[in-house]
Amino acid sequence: MYKGKQKLQVKVVTPRGTKVDERADMVILRCTTGDMGILPGHQPFSMLLDYGVLRMVQQDRERILAVYGGIAQVKGDQITILTDGADWPEEIDPVRAEADRSAAERRLAESGDRVAAQQDRALLDRARLQLSVRADQGKSKG
Amino acid sequence: MPSMKTVKRRANAVGAMQQVVKAMDMVATVKLRKVKAQHEALLPFTRAMAQVIRGLQACEGAEDNLFLRARPIHHTAYVVITGDRSLCGTYNSNLSNEALAHMEMGRNEQLITVGAKGYEFFRQRGKNLLHHHTKSSDLATYEDAEAIARLLVDLYSAGEVEEVYLAHTTYQSALSYLPQVTRVLPIGGAQRADAQDECMRYEPGIHEFLTQVVPMYLSAVLYGAMVESETCEQAARMVSMSAAANNAEEILDDLTLAYNRMRQAAITQEITEIISGANTGRSAR
Secondary structure (H helix, E strand, O other), X not given: OOOOOOOEEEEEEEOOEEEEEEEEOEEEEEEOOEEEEEOOOOOOEEEEEEEEEEEEEEOOEEEEEEEEEEEEEEEOOEEEEEOOOEXXXXXXXXXXXXXXXXXXXXXXXXXXXXXXXXXXXXXXXXXXXHHHHXXXXXXXXX | OOOHXXXXXXXXXXXXXXXXXXXXXXXXXXXXXXXXXXXXXXXXXXXXXXXXXXXXXXXXXXXXXXXXXOOOOOOEEEEEEOOOOOOEOEHHHHHHHHHHHHHOOOOOEEEEEEOHHHHHHHHHOOOOEEEEEOOOOOXXXXXXXXXXXXXXXXXXXXXXXXXXXXEEEEEEEOOEEEEEEEEEEOOOOOOOOOOOOOOOEEEOOHHHHHHHHHHHHHHHHHHHHHHHHHHHHHHHHHHHHHHHHHHHHXXXXXXXXXXXXXXXXXXXXXXXXXXXXXXXXXXXX
């Protein structure tokens, strides 16, 4: 594992405020092209994010954050993630996520409106990610 | 001359009105605080987003992207942001008039309205209303902005409109707000010449990247405009409601004074009558 002195400054910015502004040894992102690990000193780089978890490795612990799409930019030792939304696992309400999922699935099955369908698909992706993050957390605890 | 009873009744009515007006002032103050917090939370996002867009514009091959390239203009979409309610001074009419003046400069307009006041204004004038967005709650949410951004991207990529303008109100100070019409699509202001920072690598590719970033950028711009306009609306409402409360206070003072004068006059008259009655009684004896 990488044990250098350099650290990454990780910023997760959403329209509702800055979610994360911390240092980390490594981050692993879920990009549209697959998972990607970023270490300090990476070349300048921009990528599209998929709905997925962001893993931040800090010394001996790892924190995860559910990120709902967006983009990431690496510049020097800074990594900035711009996303519509992000949640820590403990902030996710599984009951609400389940309700969102079934509502979105039902609407997608019957609706014909293109713009509304896009919205429902985003909601569905978000709910699915939330549920999987919660499920993983339950496993690691149990 | 009005009777004492009428004056009393008017004073009561004005008093009741003043209470309502004061309550509205208070509600506006609370909402103003909320939207200001929303605006502040958004700032880091819009700043970072503007930087990303600038970076993209500096790249070779970006200038022929659909969202950055100017096309011959046949149809123009307008997003008009007004409030749902009145009693906020000239806030709604200023914005609607500004947008109307902009459209009359020979544009073939398609309207998307946010807020009932703007919708009514343009419906009465027989404008081409494409869509009216009803906010899901009292204050604008990011989801509202996202829904409109999706619609705009849809229209723009389908070639139904070639440019998009945003009519919104900018906050100058607690007492001055400026209605403005700004172009949001195509994204202009590219400065390829003095872009010194070289193009960074984009994964999977600059065009795919733009396809995802532009809706986010638009949502952020729209949300920012909605929040800022709401700040103006609430500030305007606060100002006009506190002015109304002051006016009510003045009227109430005048009415109280008038009532007291009349009461005094009535008492004086009664005393005079009693005395003169007593005098005639005595002289008659």
